[in-house]
Amino acid sequence: MITELALERVEFTCGHCWYRWSADYDVQHYRDDDGEEWEYFTRDGIAATSPYEPEGAPPCPLCGRRWVGRLTARRPVPVPPGAADAPRQKITGLGEHRAERHGAPLLGAASHEQPEQPAPSSSGPVPADR
16 A cells, blocks of 8 residues: 655765766665655656665766765655545546646756855866756
């Protein structure tokens, strides 16, 4: 059973070249039949390892090294069925209901405005513009 859904913005800072970037992850908390709690991450609809663990840290876009992310923002998504007085609409003709959603472009995990980069220093690599 799904117990929580959320969108989490995770920021990464490379400890080698100091490049900063962020990505959005969909997070699902799930309770299995044995009562165990699980956390699932997806990025752009693809299953992902937790960005908060070394195994799930994405590579730096500049130098390729991996750094664990930190949570910078979060938006919970209400888990159905929701409050009894919440607005809702019955779906009829399931295959025809808002059919355009099937062809809508994917809202990419990195399609939001990225963090400002630190000022270049003369002692290290200069981050490239994205």
